[in-house]
Amino acid sequence: MPDYVLTPIGVLRSPLTRRADAPRQGREGAPDAWLEVAELFAAGLAGLAVGDVLIVITWLHQAQRDTLQTHPRNDQTAPLAGIFATRSPDRPNPLGLHRVTVREIEGRRLKVGPIEAIDGTPIVDIKPALAGE
């Protein structure tokens, strides 16, 4: 099968700078952070508003892509699980899904949260969350 190439549309600016410091999920105490969308893609933000609930898709750039099984939540006493049965960032295509609320908008910068991804994480897509998603 062919490969597919993602173009980052922006980057995350977060107070979290190390993977070891990041909560495992946004709802586990993650901070707010800024999505800085590149000028080239800024027209795609039209219509977004404070209070919107979004799904942000990131490229988890520090992930290991050759992992197929892992101990969930890095608990070595837990049985190994297939990576597709976990939310581990270490997976063949290291895409992160983050359900966030828009807190502020300044031009092509959106403050969102909570989000557990670290500073410098590339953003590859932004979508409105559907009800129940």
Add this chain to the structure above:
Amino acid sequence: MPDYVLTPIGVLRSPLTRRADAPRQGREGAPDAWLEVAELFAAGLAGLAVGDVLIVITWLHQAQRDTLQTHPRNDQTAPLAGIFATRSPDRPNPLGLHRVTVREIEGRRLKVGPIEAIDGTPIVDIKPALAGE
């Protein structure tokens, strides 16, 4: 910024064969379909079970990637919206998110649904859905 390369982990086998026939969202009458995961990634499925609720991430291979604004739901009377304020498949990185339930498992084939993506759509990730997602 650099580009990032996705490797398909499998392919969708669906009775839907044309984009024009596909519902806009799974919950709008979409059928069940089979995820056929490649042998190379089959170990990643360990632990998945019938009844699990998953987020399937697809590569919407028929999408147009140069679209930044669109009329939501292809309604030409609706005002133009930024692509990141819509779920249109036409977007810079044409990733589809599909919340599905596992109906059957046969080795490395998973029957899931409802899912509105068309036959032959590449699958790039599978994750367990979090509560409220």
